[in-house]
Amino acid sequence: MFLLPLVLVGSIETTRVWEVPDLKVGPVPGDRLEPFQAGFTKYANVFGVHVFATDRVPDEKVRHVAAVMAEYLDNDEDGTPDNPLVASALADRDAYMVMSFDERGIERIDPDVWFREGFDAGQFQFALETAPGNGAFDATLEEVLHLITAHGWANAYPAIWGERRGTEVATCLDRARGGHFVDVPRRYPENAWFTYDDDTCEYRCMVTEYVYWAVTSLLGGQSSPERCEDIEHEWRPCSPEAVKKQDPWIVELIQRPEFNFPTRLPDGHYAPATADPKKPTGTVTPR
Template sequence: MKKSILIIVSILFFSSSCKKDENTTSTPISPGNDPNFTIVANKDSGFNSFNRKVEVFGIPIYAVAAVADDKLLHAANVMAQYLDNDENGTVDNQKILDAMIASKAFMVMWKNDSDLDNLNPPNGMEGQDLGNDETNPSWHANNQTGEFDAALEEVLHIITHAGLANAYPSIFGEGAGTTLTKAMDIARGGQFTTIPNPYPAEAWYTYDDTTCNYECMATEYIYWALTSILGAQENRLNEIQQEWDLNTAALVKSKDVAIHDLLTDPQYNLPTVLPDGTYRR
């Protein structure tokens, strides 16, 4: 799996259980029919190579010219659905959004790897990248088949890293000793600051990218667990089992009790419905 590039610029450099009406047909988002988001020209300092942007509850998503409008809008709709999962127009957990805004969270969408070379956001911002070609709205329309929609992963990364972890640092913080990382240590078969070779036989979370540090592992862990609970990984076991074994909600509930209980705890109001990129449709 592609390792996400989490862009951290510092001094050093959600939900109701309500679902959409089952009789409602989702309409693919395109620049001509999106009632929620408008693409505007971008002139923000540090993002000069990104010619336009969309804002979602105050969080900007920037794109270079080669990124397709429908993919930029899809990412915006996915973010909106993660933050306002019952789609009533109000974010489900204001503390998460407040933390994202305080962290000056942003996303950038690129077409070629070199598009990130000219990214120079001001100090104190936290960002996440998403590629044009890995953003696949058709995965949702095609019954979760074909190439996976990476917007589900990368958008969630910025929400959990810049939002959830900062809103509840002792619970969802990415350093050792939080509720989240204690669960992760069980899932990995131990508390490892470097990649074990091999992982213990009892581990079910076995990400092996040596460039991913402990905090990065926590970001990936919450993605795997939450999207499995939401149903995104049901058809993907053959693609993902080198990293993650619990690809269904039932498996997470039965084997990773700690993370299941945490992510379904109603006090945090986290998503209960998988985003499909059609916010408030």
């Protein structure tokens, strides 16, 4: 475990203990996490972010989600979060993934049980879409990143990554959609390159989806010819080269050094080394 000093709002200096994720799957803990015991039997923890799963979800699927989470947050795999402020934003909100075998499994669980206790920073995922194999796309890359950006970066840097109109990322989103739309338009402008048309996805959701496409495309996760064809109805610049050319504004934002976004696409194989004593301690300044 490593102590990382953090400079928080109001210049109050505190410390947080970061425990190197071991990706072990065990029972759901009690105490404050007891509300999850009614629906879930399996549990893993990554830098304070929880992964809950039902009994039908194989352990290897739970470990895979935890590994991808760890890779996104600790992309250099030195055992500590690359951006402690983002990791703290997630841990402070008890951010969590909940997994069931399929959609029917999650429908049998009442989320109000944990919502009533203040656990509202979560993301669903199904075992069937987790590392499915046979060339199928691994939804873990999407669902885990949704959780991290919506509850991590958005809260750590609200003026820049906040999911509301007027932030820097929202300005990029509006440009990519060909204008500012509170609701999904009947038809997107011809010059738009992000054209998600799910009516249930409100503006905040659109920011989350847009950041996912931009980050994973920049990391090469969407660039196969088959994948590009599959997603072109929603997202045009599927390769690193294409997104750099089409949307240099979001690329510049993602690549600002202070944000420490991942530079390698997770592959589900997290193998942390001992923390480098020469690496900066993780002192950060909130924005």
